[in-house]
Amino acid sequence: MSFLIIAFNADQRHGQIKELVALAHIRVFNHYIQSPYVVLAAIEFTILAACAYLSIVLTQPAVILEAAQFGLVIRFTLIYASVMLLSTFSMGVYETGVKENFAAMAVRSVVSFCLVGGILMLLLGYILFSVSVMKGALFTAVALSLASVLAVRYAFYSVVDAVRLRRRILVLGAGKKAAQMIESIRAEASVGFDIVGFIPSDGNSIEVPEHQLLDSVGGIGHLVSKHNVDEIVVALDDRRRDSGGYFPLDELLDWKLNGVRITPLVGFYERELGRIELAEIHPGWMVFGDGFRYSRSRDGGKRVFDIGISLVLLALVWPLMLMTMLAVFLETGRPVLYKQQRVGFNGRVFEIVKFRSMTQNAEQDGKAVWAQQNDARVTRIGAFIRNTRLDELPQIFNVLKGEMSFVGPRPERPEFVGDLAKQLPYYEARHRVKPGLMGWAQLKYPYGASVEDAANKLVYDLYYVKNHSVLLDVLIVVQSVEVILLGKGVR
Numbered sequence: 001m002s003f004l005i006i007a008f009n010a011d012q013r014h015g016q017i018k019e020l021v022a023l024a025h026i027r028v029f030n031h032y033i034q035s036p037y038v039v040l041a042a043i044e045f046t047i048l049a050a051c052a053y054l055s056i057v058l059t060q061p062a063v064i065l066e067a068a069q070f071g072l073v074i075r076f077t078l079i080y081a082s083v084m085l086l087s088t089f090s091m092g093v094y095e096t097g098v099k100e101n102f103a104a105m106a107v108r109s110v111v112s113f114c115l116v117g118g119i120l121m122l123l124l125g126y127i128l129f130s131v132s133v134m135k136g137a138l139f140t141a142v143a144l145s146l147a148s149v150l151a152v153r154y155a156f157y158s159v160v161d162a163v164r165l166r167r168r169i170l171v172l173g174a175g176k177k178a179a180q181m182i183e184s185i186r187a188e189a190s191v192g193f194d195i196v197g198f199i200p201s202d203g204n205s206i207e208v209p210e211h212q213l214l215d216s217v218g219g220i221g222h223l224v225s226k227h228n229v230d231e232i233v234v235a236l237d238d239r240r241r242d243s244g245g246y247f248p249l250d251e252l253l254d255w256k257l258n259g260v261r262i263t264p265l266v267g268f269y270e271r272e273l274g275r276i277e278l279a280e281i282h283p284g285w286m287v288f289g290d291g292f293r294y295s296r297s298r299d300g301g302k303r304v305f306d307i308g309i310s311l312v313l314l315a316l317v318w319p320l321m322l323m324t325m326l327a328v329f330l331e332t333g334r335p336v337l338y339k340q341q342r343v344g345f346n347g348r349v350f351e352i353v354k355f356r357s358m359t360q361n362a363e364q365d366g367k368a369v370w371a372q373q374n375d376a377r378v379t380r381i382g383a384f385i386r387n388t389r390l391d392e393l394p395q396i397f398n399v400l401k402g403e404m405s406f407v408g409p410r411p412e413r414p415e416f417v418g419d420l421a422k423q424l425p426y427y428e429a430r431h432r433v434k435p436g437l438m439g440w441a442q443l444k445y446p447y448g449a450s451v452e453d454a455a456n457k458l459v460y461d462l463y464y465v466k467n468h469s470v471l472l473d474v475l476i477v478v479q480s481v482e483v484i485l486l487g488k489g490v491r
Helices: 002-023 035-059 061-065 067-090 093-099 102-128 137-160 176-187 220-226 249-257 265-273 283-288 296-332 380-387 395-400 414-423 427-432 440-444 451-467 470-486
Strands: 025-028 031-034 167-172 193-199 231-234 261-264 337-343 349-355 405-407 436-438
Touching: 035 061, 035 067, 035 093, 035 137, 067 093, 067 102, 067 137, 067 470, 093 102, 102 137, 167 220, 176 193, 176 265, 193 220, 220 249, 231 249, 231 265, 249 261, 261 265, 265 451, 296 349, 296 380, 296 395, 296 405, 296 470, 337 414, 349 395, 395 436, 405 470, 414 427, 414 451, 427 451, 436 470, 440 451, 440 470
Parallel strands: 167 193, 167 231, 231 261, 405 436
Antiparallel strands: 025 031, 337 349
16 A cells, blocks of 8 residues: 555656646746746856855855845855846856757856856955955855856756656658658757657648657557657648548547647747748738737837847947957958848838948949858958957947837838748738847858748747747847857848
């Protein structure tokens, strides 16, 4: 009897862990955040705060005993934990732990703690804390927390990747959409789920590997029970009844009522990959579905966010802007600034301002040309300021004028917009929000220099237009640190 009770409790605990770590996605202000990251972040915040407190105990034990200094110590621990957690997120450490390997994740962790987080804490420390508290404590805290966090991450990712804790997904469909789904998952980070197999439809061709096919004879029910399925994703090429396709409406409804999640492919892409696949949407979905909504309070909050962060950034980088202007002038003379027409909010054209990174008269015939990899028109100074994103800094004034937002789809040239709108469905929808200095598409896809690139970026721009919020803007700003430091997507 005691064995049965222990087994039941263990099974119950396993179910609770699976629901907490693998099954649920937390949706905050319409943006999906994968629950393993939330759980890991909460654990790490506690560890970081504990390491910061312990570092003061080890290096400045007398400070702990002083009642007047206790509030300062607590403030140091909380700010340290927050800064290091943001630095970790900004360097893409969590996703690296899934997509690549532990060694790559460890390297990024060292950079985020010792470089990004360490420098920020030095700047904040001597402003907010006394020298006596900071002396020796920061170095000790970084060393302790780096060792502790790496150990926790190794253990946590091992648990999350365990087969029994991952969501089990059954895919209805085995045609072109299902094959594309396989490729998309392979190219992106996939956290907390496994595909148990694909059910072919009589009306669709079979495009997935044969060993991944499942026999639907006897209905979906026995497959759901046999493979302990948590979710069914509908990825049929054609699900019209008159096409002869297999679409078990009654069975899907029954299993939905029994707790199995039923998800259309467009919803799966949005939740797992942060994008909206063009082939999966239609005008009715955009009009009647969630998102794509106007909110006066959201727009007001976004404008306050834009002005605040622009003024802070301008106060920090104006010396760099002066040096950049001087460097451009010394290499190629005037003009130092480069103005170019771009399409903004609701299709209005405005002039974007950048530091000139190409030779003068780079487009001698006046025809707009896509920037290419290792473009010969880019000067030596231009290559540097492009890699470091210094050429974009004058756009802070576009943000302050209200022509741009700090975060949003990158504005495109009118010459390109006309062609892209004709070739790509829903392209004009990206103009329903203000363009930005940085964007969701820039985090997810490298520099666009063709119609194909524009199509690949559009799926992320549409996700942003549908789900944008101040929270998503903050996440994009933080994650853009990695793009700037590593020079991703530069041409």
